[in-house]
Amino acid sequence: MASTNLRYYRSIFIRRLPYFLVVATVISAASIIIGMSLPPSYVSRMTLIVESPQIPDELAASTARTPAQEQLQVVEQKLMTRANLLEIANKFQVLEGQDEMTPDRIAQAMRSRTSIRSSGGLDQAALMTINFEAPTGQKAASVLNEYLTLIQKEDVQSRTGRATQTLEFFEQEVSRLNQELAERSARILAFKTENVSALPESLDYRLSQQSLMQERLAQLERETVSLQEQRRRLVRIFETTGQVGGLRGPALTPEQKQLEELRSELNNALAVYSADNPRVKMLQARITVLEDQVRTAPTGDEGQEVTGNSLLDVQLAEISARQKVLDEQKDSARKQLARLTESIEQTPTNAIRLDELQLDYENLQLQYNTAVDRLSRASTGERIEVMSRGQRISVIEPPAVPSQPDKPNRALIAGGGSVFGILAGLGLILLLEILNKSIRRPEDLVSKLGIAPLATIPYITVDGENSHRRTLRILGVIIILIGIPVAVYAVHTFYQPLDLLADRIMDKIGVRW
Numbered sequence: 001m002a003s004t005n006l007r008y009y010r011s012i013f014i015r016r017l018p019y020f021l022v023v024a025t026v027i028s029a030a031s032i033i034i035g036m037s038l039p040p041s042y043v044s045r046m047t048l049i050v051e052s053p054q055i056p057d058e059l060a061a062s063t064a065r066t067p068a069q070e071q072l073q074v075v076e077q078k079l080m081t082r083a084n085l086l087e088i089a090n091k092f093q094v095l096e097g098q099d100e101m102t103p104d105r106i107a108q109a110m111r112s113r114t115s116i117r118s119s120g121g122l123d124q125a126a127l128m129t130i131n132f133e134a135p136t137g138q139k140a141a142s143v144l145n146e147y148l149t150l151i152q153k154e155d156v157q158s159r160t161g162r163a164t165q166t167l168e169f170f171e172q173e174v175s176r177l178n179q180e181l182a183e184r185s186a187r188i189l190a191f192k193t194e195n196v197s198a199l200p201e202s203l204d205y206r207l208s209q210q211s212l213m214q215e216r217l218a219q220l221e222r223e224t225v226s227l228q229e230q231r232r233r234l235v236r237i238f239e240t241t242g243q244v245g246g247l248r249g250p251a252l253t254p255e256q257k258q259l260e261e262l263r264s265e266l267n268n269a270l271a272v273y274s275a276d277n278p279r280v281k282m283l284q285a286r287i288t289v290l291e292d293q294v295r296t297a298p299t300g301d302e303g304q305e306v307t308g309n310s311l312l313d314v315q316l317a318e319i320s321a322r323q324k325v326l327d328e329q330k331d332s333a334r335k336q337l338a339r340l341t342e343s344i345e346q347t348p349t350n351a352i353r354l355d356e357l358q359l360d361y362e363n364l365q366l367q368y369n370t371a372v373d374r375l376s377r378a379s380t381g382e383r384i385e386v387m388s389r390g391q392r393i394s395v396i397e398p399p400a401v402p403s404q405p406d407k408p409n410r411a412l413i414a415g416g417g418s419v420f421g422i423l424a425g426l427g428l429i430l431l432l433e434i435l436n437k438s439i440r441r442p443e444d445l446v447s448k449l450g451i452a453p454l455a456t457i458p459y460i461t462v463d464g465e466n467s468h469r470r471t472l473r474i475l476g477v478i479i480i481l482i483g484i485p486v487a488v489y490a491v492h493t494f495y496q497p498l499d500l501l502a503d504r505i506m507d508k509i510g511v512r513w
Contacts, residue, residue, distance in 0.1 A: 014473075016428075016429045019425070019429060019432065020425035020426065021477060021480040021481065023425040024422045025421070026484055027418075027424055028418040028422075029484060030417065031413055031417015031418060034413060035408065035411070035414040035417070036410060038410070042133070042134055042405050043132065043140060044144045044401065044402055045129065045130070045131050045399070046129070046144050046148060046395065046397055047127060047128070047397040048393050048396065049128075050120075050125070050392075051391065051392055052391060053384070068391070069118065071391070071393070072120075072126055072128050072393075074158070075128075075151050075393065079154070082103075084150060085107045086106060088146050089109075092146070094110070094135075094139050094143060113132060113133040114130070116130050117129045132147070133406070140402065141401040145398075145399050148399065151393060155392060155393045159392070160382075160385045163381050163382040163384075166378045166381065170375040170378045171375060173371045174368070174371045174372055174375050177364060177368040181361070185361065191350075195346070198346040198350050199350060199354070200351040206344055207344065210340045210341065213340060217334065217337065220326050220329055221330070224323060224330070227326070228323070231316060231319045231320075234319075238312050262287045265283060266283045266284065
């Protein structure tokens, strides 16, 4: 039974052999032609590493801090921009037929020929390996060198730019805070100037002045009462006795006492100096002024009774004059005491407002001090980046011109394509048999029609028919094995290279290699 099935499947394969040969020959021939005709491809490589800062952070830290992996990712994204790829491709004419390609196609081709791989982790160095594939080794190395130039330029500009921007920010912040401090200071000064008589720092002095002024006012009241009592006593004595001779005359006023002293001093000076002496003249002038003051001094209050006794009238006038002076002093003291009381009452409100201004100033001063400290660190960080002493990307393995092409693997393409062609041919035969529902064996009668034949008669050929069929099959195989490769090669040579044709077909159906 097994041998019968094997013969049956062999007969099917022989009958379907032309289909198998067509598929297998076309695919194999195309694979061999593509493998042999593909241009060589050279791959150049370089390896980069992110170096740690040369100056420890404990001594001076850079202000452009970026994790190593993040730094490599940023560099990769900025490197693979459309503008950079187009500029490099146009500079070195990297691609074949580049003049006929669109900018988008050029950028896409440059990306597909660039391979970037990053590695790193905890307690591991951050590495980046970049490969580029080009038709010649010189172009591959030139593109990688241009990549390296862009990477190092971008790394330096990025880090120094961030450090410079940080420095400029804190310079502006310090300037702004300094200006605000000056405004707050001017506001405090203006408030103190406006409320100079009611500031908290002079409260103790004003309280003591208030106490002294209250005592002074009480003393003036006592002196006023004493003068009034003296006046009543003088009038009572005069009314009782009719005379005031037994009484001691009233005390001299301060001007009268000073006048007597100046006169005595003048007499002493005339005993020593002449009348033209400057000192004598000065004393005489002062005496003249005081005499006028004593002469024009009031002799009594308005509406004062005149007793007719000159001595009593003089004493009463003197008491009235002194009382008038005391009244003026009391008015002045009351006004001054009112001003002190008002300023003392305003002091708590001014103290609260002044504390608010001072607190605002102190908070701003704290911000200013912090900004100055950060400005100093930003300046140090900027110098570190300008002098290239911070974290940076360095080259471990620079780009080199490859001496041997890395691609294509012609044997793999030809052999893999041939194997794929054979499998595709077998798959086509299998598909045809699955789709064929005709009855070809006795078993098919039983399985499909449900009848058991008594006997089956095979197809009987006539003389010469087998040899004729065999000749046709051999001729067809020869035509397929020779004609199809020739036709495929003709398409590749005279119409369009098979690799470009396959690429166009893939683009049409939306599939990339």
